[in-house]
Amino acid sequence: MERWSLGAKVVALALLLSAASHGRELPVKSSDRSFIYNHTLAKTLVEYASAVYMTDLTALFTWTCSRCNDLTQVRDHQGFEMRSLIVDVENCLQAFVGVDHSLNSIIVAIRGTQENSVQNWIKDLIWKQLDLSYPNMPNAKVHSGFFSSYNNTILRLAITSAVHKARKSYGDINVIVTGHSMGGAMASFCALDLANISP
Incomplete structure (x- = not known):
């Protein structure tokens, strides 16, 4: 070698x-x-990961927020269609599921740590590793705080339900999951989850 x-x-x-x-x-x-x-795809996914941080939920749901533009902007009925906005007030978590018609894909974006959220910072600090039992992943370990933020809150059920509904409307199209910081970690769990659930 x-x-x-x-x-x-x-x-x-x-x-x-x-x-x-x-x-x-x-x-x-x-x-x-x-x-x-694909650099353009990477920038588009960063824009989705940025948009999920918006606090004006009406502007986010209608896709008129200040971060809902550029590569994710709706043009001539092409672009992004919001399907579900998920807000877990108790755990200070936020995500959305929509369809990007130009990519012919379902987009899932999960917000990361909120700067002023004590709940989020506590979850960030609970780094003890847990055993994870997923198909074809023996001896996998995960960050317990991030894992519980995805699995023990409304996120998991709400996201999988919204993805299934979008697939009923648009068929078996691709699903792209994105997020930043804690949202990126939860996006990894979500992607594994969706990969192991039949459409």
């Missing part, structure tokens, strides 16, 4: 970061499937 020098590793990392920051597509091979980084 060939070993790379520290200099070669740094150059390779710099090239990778440079290409990613300039929006070039990078093929990534994984077993029998090939994935291509």
Whole structure:
């Protein structure tokens, strides 16, 4: 096995970061499937992850909020259609499920830690690892605070229900789950959940 020098590793990392920051597509091979980084898609998902932080729920639900524009803006009946806005006041959690017609995908966005939320900060600090039992994932461990924020609140049931309803309307289209910070961790649990539930 060939070993790379520290200099070669740094150059390779710099090239990778440079290409990613300039929006070039990078093929990534994984077993029998090939994935291509799409900079526009990545920016679109960041906009969805940003929009879910909005506190004006009416503007968010009607997709007229200040963060509901640019790549996620509705144009000529193409773009984003809000299907479900999920707010768990008790646990200070928020998410939405909608359909991005230009991507032909269901979008799930989960909000991360709210700056002034004691509940969120407590969940962030409960980092004890729990065993996770998912198919084909032996010995997996997860952050207990993030896991309970997704599984022991209204988020899990509300999101899976909204995704099923959207699939009844639009068929077996792709589902893309995104989030930032704690929302990114919960998005991972959500994606696993949706992957193991038949449409």
